[in-house]
Amino acid sequence: xxxxxxxxxxxxxxxxxxxxxxxxxxxxxxxxxxxxxxxxxxxxxxxxxxxxxxxxxxxxxxxxxxxxxxxxxxxxxxxxxxxxxxxxxxxxxxxxxxxxxxxxxxxxxxxxxxxxxxxxxxxxxxxxxxxxxxxxxxxxxxxxxxxxxxxxxxxxxxxxxxxxxxxxxxxxxxxxxxxxxxxxxxxxxxxxxxxxxxxxxxxxxxxxxxxxxxxxxxxxxxxxxxxxxxxxxxxxxxxxxxxxxxxxxxxxxxxxxxxxxxxxxxxxxxxxxxxxxxxxxxxxxxxxxxxxxxxxxxxxxxxxxxxxxxxxxxxxxxxxxxxxxxxxxxxxxxxxxxxxxxxxxxxxxxxxxxxxxxxxxxxxxxxxxxxxxxxxxxxxxxxxxxxxxxxxxxxxxxxxxxxxxxxxxxxxxxxxxxxxxxxxxxxxxxxxxxxxxxxxxxxxxxxxxxxxxxxxxxxxxxxxxxxxxxxxxxxxxxxxxxxxxxxxxxxxxxxxxxxxxxxxx
Numbered sequence: 001x002x003x004x005x006x007x008x009x010x011x012x013x014x015x016x017x018x019x020x021x022x023x024x025x026x027x028x029x030x031x032x033x034x035x036x037x038x039x040x041x042x043x044x045x046x047x048x049x050x051x052x053x054x055x056x057x058x059x060x061x062x063x064x065x066x067x068x069x070x071x072x073x074x075x076x077x078x079x080x081x082x083x084x085x086x087x088x089x090x091x092x093x094x095x096x097x098x099x100x101x102x103x104x105x106x107x108x109x110x111x112x113x114x115x116x117x118x119x120x121x122x123x124x125x126x127x128x129x130x131x132x133x134x135x136x137x138x139x140x141x142x143x144x145x146x147x148x149x150x151x152x153x154x155x156x157x158x159x160x161x162x163x164x165x166x167x168x169x170x171x172x173x174x175x176x177x178x179x180x181x182x183x184x185x186x187x188x189x190x191x192x193x194x195x196x197x198x199x200x201x202x203x204x205x206x207x208x209x210x211x212x213x214x215x216x217x218x219x220x221x222x223x224x225x226x227x228x229x230x231x232x233x234x235x236x237x238x239x240x241x242x243x244x245x246x247x248x249x250x251x252x253x254x255x256x257x258x259x260x261x262x263x264x265x266x267x268x269x270x271x272x273x274x275x276x277x278x279x280x281x282x283x284x285x286x287x288x289x290x291x292x293x294x295x296x297x298x299x300x301x302x303x304x305x306x307x308x309x310x311x312x313x314x315x316x317x318x319x320x321x322x323x324x325x326x327x328x329x330x331x332x333x334x335x336x337x338x339x340x341x342x343x344x345x346x347x348x349x350x351x352x353x354x355x356x357x358x359x360x361x362x363x364x365x366x367x368x369x370x371x372x373x374x375x376x377x378x379x380x381x382x383x384x385x386x387x388x389x390x391x392x393x394x395x396x397x398x399x400x401x402x403x404x405x406x407x408x409x410x411x412x413x414x415x416x417x418x419x420x421x422x423x424x425x426x427x428x429x430x431x432x433x434x435x436x437x438x439x440x441x442x443x444x445x446x447x448x449x450x451x452x453x454x455x456x457x458x459x460x461x462x463x464x465x466x467x468x469x470x471x472x473x474x475x476x477x478x479x480x481x482x483x484x485x486x487x488x489x490x491x492x493x494x495x496x497x498x499x500x501x502x503x504x505x
Contacts, residue, residue: 299384
């Protein structure tokens with residue numbers, strides 16, 4: 001259902017939907033056309049992060065990929081755009097699984113190059129199934145189309161025999177905190193600036209820093225690096241180890257201080273100008289439900305107005321719809337409570353407006369999204385001066401058009417609450433004077449030490465501080481050599497002197 005609500009397209013529909021989008025797939029089409037290479041679209045699916053993908057759904061998605069490849073027949077190369085954090089009920093490393101199936105189908109000689117989200121939790125399967133991995137370099141994600149173009153141009157050079165991609169990856173036992181994942185600010189910017197020096201090496205085709213996604217409780221959760229060279233595996237290994245060691249040596253810089261809601265609101269009272277509060281524990285773009293009320297409760301209690309909060313609350317939308325525009329109604333805001341994100345806030349509200357919840361984004365937007373649909377939407381104002389946008393579908397705060405489609409001006413509010421961490425900054429950053437990250441509790445709590453992991457690596461920084469580590473290199477796919485079957489009929493990397501990676505839970 002989530003994929004059908006967002007994006008689920010086949011064949012030529014892929015180009016129709018994504019060809020002009022600020023997305024890596026759009027970059028594939030643009031660069032391949034420039035290179036004079038025929039693009040044969042196969043399949044695309046996307047859904048906002050939420051939880052584990054149901055087994056039946058995952059199997060249908062993988063079948064669609066493989067059936068599409070079978071239908072188009074032999075190909076010279078495959079460009080893929082995995083999200084890098086897919087977890088299904090059976091295949092914990094969802095992206096590694098389907099990329100390995102693609103590798104099996106196309107054989108060992110056809111190049112497979114993938115553009116990755118920089119939040120990828122990299123696995124040995126992803127690395128060994130592909131000839132080259134190229135990741136975004138910006139968070140918020142504003143370079144997706146450029147990343148797709150880079151991957152496609154690398155494919156063109158590979159097909160012409162100009163280069164032979166060889167890649168190496170290193171996965172140090174560390175996680176970069178989500179609050180520190182702004183690539184345009186220190187400390188992460190310093191790491192990216194250092195890594196960019198590798199681009200001056202003539203034999204380096206690409207280097208990528210993968211920040212990881214801390215809200216997937218999997219053994220591969222964590223940060224990593226990938227270096228792709230032209231036919232020089234020893235150089236790829238040496239540079240990947242050096243980049244990973246630099247990341248590792250900076251690990252203490254990626255442990256921020258955390259601000260509780262009460263203290264955050266105290267700071268708001270001292271601020272001049274417009275303030276953006278980041279509700280990190282209810283980060284919709286990371287899979288949270290979007291109905292958290294902790295910051296709304298603080299704004300109500302202190303009567304800080306004019307303020308704005310968006311809640312995923314289908315029940316309240318229905319009640320506001322029944323009451324009608326201009327009427328006053330008692331609502332239990334955030335009533336779809338799970339006990340993790342605050343309790344429902346009882347408030348007398350005036351129904352300001354009702355909308356279909358559809359809007360478009362034509363400018364730069366995190367994730368390259370163009371079309372949005374948050375379902376039937378009600379805008380209400382509480383008796384304490386807080387404007388609450390109530391949506392029938394979860395909607396991450398990626399676009400200011402969300403306000404405009406409901407007749408609101410985001411600049412009219414003193415305080416804006418966005419349920420995210422870094423992603424909202426692309427849209428909200430230019431219009432606010434101050435950004436305050438709030439360590440709200442919830443399924444995406446920024447203080448990851450508060451989350452109940454069961455499957456992560458141990459020891460791992462920052463959960464454990466005394467962590468011994470020696471770099472282990474994972475080599476990419478070697479042309480002409482098929483993936484080897486493992487016990488139980490699975491495929492993937494076998495332990496060897498060059499890929500001796502094993503994770504202890």
